[in-house]
Amino acid sequence: MNIRKLAWKNLFRRKSRAVFTGLGIFLGIGTFVAIVSLTARMEQAVQDKLDRFGANILVVPRTEELRLGFGDISLGGAQVAHARLTMADRKAIRSIELSERLRSVVPFFLTAADASGKDLVWMGLPEREIAMARPWWKMSGAPIRERGEVILGSEAAAALDKGPGGTVTSGGRKFRVAGVLQPTGEKEDGMVIADLGEVQALGKNPAGVTFFEVAALCKDCPVEDIVGQIGEALPGARVSAIRQVVESRKAAVDQFRRLGMGVSAIVLAIGGLMVFVTVMGSVQERTKEIGVLRAVGFRRRAILSLLFWETGWVSLLSSILGALAGLAAAMLASPLFGIEKAGVALSPALLGVAIGMGLGLLGTVPPARRAAALSPTEAIRSL
Amino acid sequence: MKPFIHLSDVSMLYGNNGTIAAALRSVSLAIDAGEYVVITGESGAGKSTLLTVLGGLQVPTSGAVSIKGVDLSALSADRLADFRRETIGFVFQAYHLLPYLTARENVMVPMSPLRAGAREKAERADTLLCSVGLCGKEDRLPSELSGGECQRVAIARALIHDPPVLLADEPTGNLDSATGEQILDLFSELHRSGKTVLMVTHNRANLSRATRSIRLRDGLVAEDGPLMAPYQAL
Numbered sequence: 298m299n300i301r302k303l304a305w306k307n308l309f310r311r312k313s314r315a316v317f318t319g320l321g322i323f324l325g326i327g328t329f330v331a332i333v334s335l336t337a338r339m340e341q342a343v344q345d346k347l348d349r350f351g352a353n354i355l356v357v358p359r360t361e362e363l364r365l366g367f368g369d370i371s372l373g374g375a376q377v378a379h380a381r382l383t384m385a386d387r388k389a390i391r392s393i394e395l396s397e398r399l400r401s402v403v404p405f406f407l408t409a410a411d412a413s414g415k416d417l418v419w420m421g422l423p424e425r426e427i428a429m430a431r432p433w434w435k436m437s438g439a440p441i442r443e444r445g446e447v448i449l450g451s452e453a454a455a456a457l458d459k460g461p462g463g464t465v466t467s468g469g470r471k472f473r474v475a476g477v478l479q480p481t482g483e484k485e486d487g488m489v490i491a492d493l494g495e496v497q498a499l500g501k502n503p504a505g506v507t508f509f510e511v512a513a514l515c516k517d518c519p520v521e522d523i524v525g526q527i528g529e530a531l532p533g534a535r536v537s538a539i540r541q542v543v544e545s546r547k548a549a550v551d552q553f554r555r556l557g558m559g560v561s562a563i564v565l566a567i568g569g570l571m572v573f574v575t576v577m578g579s580v581q582e583r584t585k586e587i588g589v590l591r592a593v594g595f596r597r598r599a600i601l602s603l604l605f606w607e608t609g610w611v612s613l614l615s616s617i618l619g620a621l622a623g624l625a626a627a628m629l630a631s632p633l634f635g636i637e638k639a640g641v642a643l644s645p646a647l648l649g650v651a652i653g654m655g656l657g658l659l660g661t662v663p664p665a666r667r668a669a670a671l672s673p674t675e676a677i678r679s680l
Numbered sequence: 681m682k683p684f685i686h687l688s689d690v691s692m693l694y695g696n697n698g699t700i701a702a703a704l705r706s707v708s709l710a711i712d713a714g715e716y717v718v719i720t721g722e723s724g725a726g727k728s729t730l731l732t733v734l735g736g737l738q739v740p741t742s743g744a745v746s747i748k749g750v751d752l753s754a755l756s757a758d759r760l761a762d763f764r765r766e767t768i769g770f771v772f773q774a775y776h777l778l779p780y781l782t783a784r785e786n787v788m789v790p791m792s793p794l795r796a797g798a799r800e801k802a803e804r805a806d807t808l809l810c811s812v813g814l815c816g817k818e819d820r821l822p823s824e825l826s827g828g829e830c831q832r833v834a835i836a837r838a839l840i841h842d843p844p845v846l847l848a849d850e851p852t853g854n855l856d857s858a859t860g861e862q863i864l865d866l867f868s869e870l871h872r873s874g875k876t877v878l879m880v881t882h883n884r885a886n887l888s889r890a891t892r893s894i895r896l897r898d899g900l901v902a903e904d905g906p907l908m909a910p911y912q913a914l
């Protein structure tokens with residue numbers, strides 16, 4: 298017989314009380330774990346999207362007429378020809394103070410040029426950076442591997458009636474079609490994509506850049522600061538963060554998280570209160586018993602540890618059960634929140650168990666102090 | 681040399697919203713080791729209060745209590761708890777066993793804050809239970825024992841640390857007279873084995889077993905005298 302065992306036995310004597318004490322923690326931790334793992338998964342999903350977008354900052358010349366939006370590129374030939382950015386600006390972007398946060402700075406050059414007798418928009422970007430700048434591109438055929446190769450957007454391919462292996466002529470040169478993009482829903486569907494240098498040569502603008510796509514290494518990176526610093530480095534350019542869509546989705550997750558945290562906090566507070574009330578009731582009920590324990594030589598500390606062991610057992614069991622229930626709930630609810638891959642994240646569960654223990658013990662502090670302060674004469678006085 | 685148990689000018693006042701009740705008024709007592717003292721008196725005379733003060737369960741309003749030369753008022757709450765555990769065994773009228781523990785576990789309760797092997801504790805408990813006549817009933821719950829048997833368990837619990845002093849507050853109050861006699865036999869036996877026994881009782885028949893009788897009235901010692909040679913009844 299030791300205090301731990303005494304506490305354990307006491308719990309079994311008052312099963313319904315123990316269940317009631319544990320219920321608050323169970324519900325609180327269950328809610329907490331469910332919400333935390335759901336938001337973690339939602340964040341992961343959003344982060345995946347962010348990463349797939351690649352670039353998150355767009356640098357364009359400060360030209361009123363030229364409106365280049367991500368996914369909404371409209372071109373007036375004349376304006377494009379007068380692109381005011383150059384390859385030298387890449388260095389300037391690379392040398393901002395937060396440059397170590399820049400994962401990539403990709404120059405794009407757009408020009409309208411002949412393609413086998415049709416006037417099409419040519420988009421040039423460094424051939425080696427295509428895979429990173431447009432990771433979502435799917436194509437039949439192969440990516441560009443050497444000079445003299447192009448990729449056709451799906452509409453351009455249809456208009457030219459060319460496929461992989463075909464040739465496109467422009468400015469007296471022959472280009473081999475390496476691959477054809479599957480429809481992306483973007484303007485590039487109608488474009489011919491080639492290496493930057495070749496498109497610059499076609500446009501007769503050897504160092505010209507229409508826009509830069511900048512990808513910052515981001516989880517919580519200071520995009521606004523980076524935007525500001527690039528703006529300072531390139532006074533003639535308009536720099537904008539292009540994460541609105543993702544950001545708004547992220548804001549929704551944040552909102553959900555805040556709401557969830559609020560709900561968890563309330564449920565946890567109620568759980569703590571339930572512990573407090575039930576343990577306080579148990580102390581009141583056991584005045585005599587505590588007096589006897591004091592009379593037979595229990596120090597105050599022993600009474601404290603008896604009560605803490607009791608709620609410790611209950612908190613441990615109920616928070617483990619709560620965490621499991623929370624994980625299960627998150628798993629079941631995942632599809633409702635558009636989360637496809639629902640792996641089990643252990644850290645919210647562990648955190649939940651820790652919080653549950655903390656909560657149980659915290660709720661026990663006032664009643665335990667009260668119990669320890671009880672006079673041992675209570676046992677005898679009741680005679 | 682100080683007496684084994686010594687009370688000097690002990691007063692115990694209880695304040696109850698404005699009114700003050702004096703449960704003990706300047707009580708001075710000297711009790712030697714090996715005495716068997718019965719304490720009698722009307723209900724409300726202060727008998728239980730005297731026991732709690734003697735046992736270090738409460739600190740008197742004024743006056744000093746010393747046992748084995750230790751001044752109880754000089755002890756911290758923790759040291760006092762340790763002192764109770766080592767020096768004093770309490771037996772209550774209502775047994776005060778923990779209903780969810782077996783007889784053996786109840787006897788072990790005072791040892792539970794201490795580091796000792798579970799096996800050792802259980803063996804000691806079993807030995808004691810046998811010595812109070814409960815061989816074979818170690819695994820019963822209090823609800824499965826008679827009143828007299830419960831009181832035997834409580835006595836075994838009081839003895840677990842082999843204290844030199846036993847304080848009993850009407851230990852036979854809840855028992856029929858035949859069972860009460862058996863419990864008193866047990867106390868006599870313990871007294872003979874060297875324990876100092878102080879027992880509050882209503883029952884004048886107890887007087888035949890004790891060596892000394894103290895009668896309280898209104899918080900004062902009204903009578904105090906030696907009794908005839910003990911164990912004549914045995």
Ligand SMILES: Nc1ncnc2c1ncn2[C@@H]1O[C@H](COP(=O)(O)OP(=O)(O)O)[C@@H](O)[C@H]1O
Pocket residue numbers: 678694695696701702703721722723724725726727728729730
């Ligand atoms: N904790 C207490 N608070 C207030 N009054 C008390 C308390 N304990 C005892 N008393 C009072 O002190 C007096 C002596 O009580 P007690 O020692 O229990 O007497 P006895 O055991 O002889 O019946 C009684 O008048 C009782 O009402």
Ligand SMILES: [Mg+2]
Pocket residue numbers: 680727728729
């Ligand atoms: Mg009394």
